Amino acid sequence: MNFADFVRMMGAFASTRYRLRFDARASFERWQTRRIDAFLRTQLKRASFYRDYPSRELAALPVVDKAFTLQRFAAFNTHGIALETALAAARASEQAGLLPPQFDPNLTAGLSSGTSGRPGVFLASASERATWAGIMLARTLDRDLLTLLATRAKPLRVAFFLRANSSLYTTLHSRRIDFRFFDLQAGAHTHIDTLTGFAPEVLVAPASVLGWLAAETLSGHLRIAPRKVISVAEVLEPDDETLIRDAWRKPAHQLYQCTEGFLGYTCSQGTLHLNEEFVHVEPEWLDDARTRFVPVITDFTRRTQLIVRYRLDDILRVRATPCPCGRVTLALAAIDGRLDDVLWLPSRLGGRLLPLFPDSVRRAIAACGASIDDYSLVQHGRALSLGVQGSDTAFASIRHALDNLVASQGMCSLPWQRAALDTRAPTAKRRRIVCATKPLADGESFSPIADIHET
Ligand SMILES: [Zn+2]
Known part of the structure; x- marks a missing residue:
């Protein structure tokens, strides 16, 4: 990182940490609207997809999604870089190979660890990466770690378990931060000795990997005592959360970060907040009570790859009460999973399919x-397939619990099939609940997500 980018990173750190404080939601929204307007006025026309759009009003712009923006990748970035070039550059930087000649070496391309379908790819300039690093540090370093960084000569040791080394995260490597990457492709178990020797102070990994490392710690196979545990890239399941607390006496801090941006983080009170100081979030509500929504995001900080009214696949559940930390940004109860993790069961009143959300x-x-x-x-379709690893009674207990749940929500249960529990590849993202095929409804079907609308 050069000096200018270092200054930029520290500026982003300081302003995220100390300046962006709002007493009331209304004043925050006024500030955010001004930022979005400025972004749309100055940046939108730099991407060819928006060049001929008559309107610079956010609400008048089309809602897009991953498939659509990948299809027209070059039109959504301000350098006109084609998807093939970006993918080749991302693979080259993962494998330390040569960048394609038509790729601007001042940019970085990275792949996302998608669960299925085409991989996501992001583009960022050096200054965007520096800004991102500053925001990331401001959101994750609590007072304890910050004091350590400021007062100790030795660098802070950060262990990072990922499916592929991301050039975005290595931006954080510096004289003050010893950033060690542990490759999940090789299998988490192959790193136990190195991890013990490294003695990480901050441990970052997908939730299921954290759960496994916590279990290894509890059984005495791994001896580490991280000061901070950060869960990324997967839904943090209740059993993993308990293991993490038992093993290291710490709650897991969550980072909600994906190719599309840095979307949320856990505050000092342990609540997940949306990163609305940098990303505008429009909720597409999934239920009448407005407890769950699919986010449509606009990142008004990015300048290379535009993320404007971009619908994610995630389901976010709103926290019922305001967070005691006093932040005005939206507090979440949880990231519940993806839209295709919702199961669909027939209503007891006939015909219609009702959604059974993965968190319940x-x-x-x-x-x-x-x-x-x-x-x-x-x-x-009209069958539920369950694979279980556990006691002999586990299958029957789960089936019984879910039949009760389904009945309590006014739905009919479906026939159960017992399946073998597949062993996951070490690099696979964990998804325990999946709707592989949605059943056909007899009559009306509940479909909260409209098709992508182009104007
Ligand atoms: Zn909070």
Whole structure:
């Protein structure tokens, strides 16, 4: 990182940490609207997709999604870089190979660890990466770690378990931060000795990997005592959360970060807040009570790859009460999973399909009392397939708990099939609950997500 970018990073750190404070939601929204307007006025026309759009009003712009923006990748970035070039550059930087000649070496391309379909790819300039690093540090370094950084000669040791080394995260490596990457492709178990020797002060990994490392710590196979534990890239399941607390006496801090941006983080009170000082979030509500929504995001900080009214696949659940930390940004109860993690069951009143959200399924399974090591629940049309690893009674206990849950929500249960629990590849993102095929409704079907509308 050169000096200018270092200054930029420290500026982003300081302003995120100390300046962007708002007493009331209304004053925050006025500030945010001014920022978005400035962004749309100056940046939008730099991407060819928006060049001929008559309007610079956010609400008048089309809602887009991953498939659509990948299809027209060059039109959504301000350098006109084609998807093939960006993918080649991302692969080259992962494998320390040569960048394609038509790729601007001042930019960085990185791949996302998608669960299925085409991989996501991001583009960022050096200054965007510096800004991102400053925001990331401001959101994750608590007072304890900051004091350590400021007063100790030795660098802070950060262990990072990822599916692929991201050039974005290595931006954080510096004289003050010893950033060690642990490759999940090789298998988490192959790193136990190195990890013990490294003695990380900050441990960052997908939730399921943290859960496994916590279990290894509890059984005495791993001896580490991180000061901070950060969960990324997956839904933090209740059983992993408990293991993490038991092993290291710490709550897991969550970072909600994906190719599309840095979207949320846990505050000092342990609540997940949306990163609305940098990303505008429009909720597409999934229920009448407005407890869950799909976010449509606009990142008004990015300048290379434009993320404007971009619909994510995630389901976010709103926290019922304001967070005691006093932040005015939206507080979440949880990231519940993806839209295709919702199961669809027939209503007891006939015809219509009703959504069974994954968080209620997770809670019912966690509360069913059986000893369960792992499970996988997949809906194939009008059948539910369950694979369980645990005690002999685990399958029956889960089935019983879920049949009760379904009945309590006014739905009919579906026939159960017992399946073998697949062993996951070490690099696979964990998704325990999946709707593989949605059943056909007899009559009306509940479909909250409209098709992408182009004007
Ligand atoms: Zn809070």
